[in-house]
Every structure is written in structure tokens, then in C-alpha cells.
């Protein structure tokens with residue numbers, strides 16, 4: 001059974017929490033928690049102000065955070081204001097759509 005805590009909470013991300021990568025709990029602050037849900041494209045989770053559900057069940061893997069968001073080289077501690085910004089569904093799908101609609105955009109790269 002797929003438990004929420006076993007996988008990254010970012011909708012498009014399939015990273016499994018198997019100890020290979022750092023995973024981060026959702027913030028306990030309501031506003032930041034909502035922001036994270038939005039960034040993760042997880043509007044399907046309606047919280048009814050239940051920050052504890054997110055905190056206890058949802059994790060975001062380390063690849064969604066910029067280097068500057070980490071407090072240490074091990075990348076297992078985050079700045080208090082950190083938020084997941086990288087490899088997020090909307091950004092990824094925009095890139096894919098652009099590539100599909102404008103194949104010519106890829107041409108210069110292929111010439112290299």
C-alpha cells in the first residue's frame with residue numbers, strides 16, 4: 001500500500017523515501033504549510049487547518065530545494081524559510097509543453 005510518508009509529496013515526483021535522499025517534513029506553521037501544499041501541486045489535500053496531518057504524513061525530498069536553502073553540506077537541514085522550488089510539476093510540464101509545441105527551440109542545442 002502506498003502510504004503518503006513513503007513518497008515525496010510533490011505531485012509529479014516519484015522519489016521514494018528509502019534512505020537514499022533526505023526528506024523534509026512539512027512546516028508546522030499554517031501559512032507556510034499551505035504554501036508548500038500549493039508549491040507541491042497538492043491542492044487535493046484539503047487541510048481544514050490540520051497542520052499536524054501534513055507535518056506527520058507528508059515529506060518533500062531534497063531535490064526540490066536550492067543549494068542555498070540548506071544549512072549544511074549534508075543537505076539534511078533546511079533554512080527555516082526554505083520552500084520547495086525545484087522540479088515542481090507546473091514548471092516541469094511547462095517545459096515539456098514548450099518543447100512539444102516548439103520543436104525548433106531544441107534545434108540550436110542539437111547543432112552543438
Ligand SMILES: [Zn+2]
Nearest residue numbers: 008013015061
Ligand atoms: Zn521529490
